Amino acid sequence: MATRDVILDAAARVLRERGLANVTTKEIARAAGFSEATLYKHFRDKLELMVAVLHERAPQFIPLLQTLPARAGTGSVREILAELATVCITFYRDGFPMFASIFSDPAIVAAHRERLRAQRLGPHLANEGLAAYLRAEQALGRIAADADPEALAGLVLGACFQHAFIAHFAPEPRDDKEAAAAFIAQLRL
Structure with missing residues (x-):
């Protein structure tokens, strides 16, 4: 396995367990079995590493x-x-420890926003992608003609975010697939 991949795997594990604010690049490098210098050969800083984790080690959301x-x-x-x-x-559930760290510091939020903008990425793309799919289904007559694809996209993604948030407080983990199917079954399309 390539060094970069080993670092990303270790970073994903450590960042999900402890969050961005509570871990150093030295700790991530140690968890990967490399020196901190090796980590910096592949990533400018901890924020770039976290963005790479979100894009390359997250569930296939994007x-x-x-x-x-x-x-x-x-x-x-x-x-x-x-x-x-x-x-x-x-x-969302796996990303919360990282998201919380991002939003805990205005400078990190600003840096993250700029990096996403430079890469032409951002959370708005989730809404846009889902709305585009819903519009295409609407054009095929498979979704009600009077449905609002943008509102439905916001509803679905917002409910998923809320479900993931609440899951962190549940005494027992809930099955994401069951929860998703139950929620979608309630939608009036």
């Missing part, structure tokens, strides 16, 4: 959203939305 519009007309709308919701809930 790739799924990018391919979603092309899936219009294939399979059941509810099944596709349940698949998306499952991945989304897992992404």
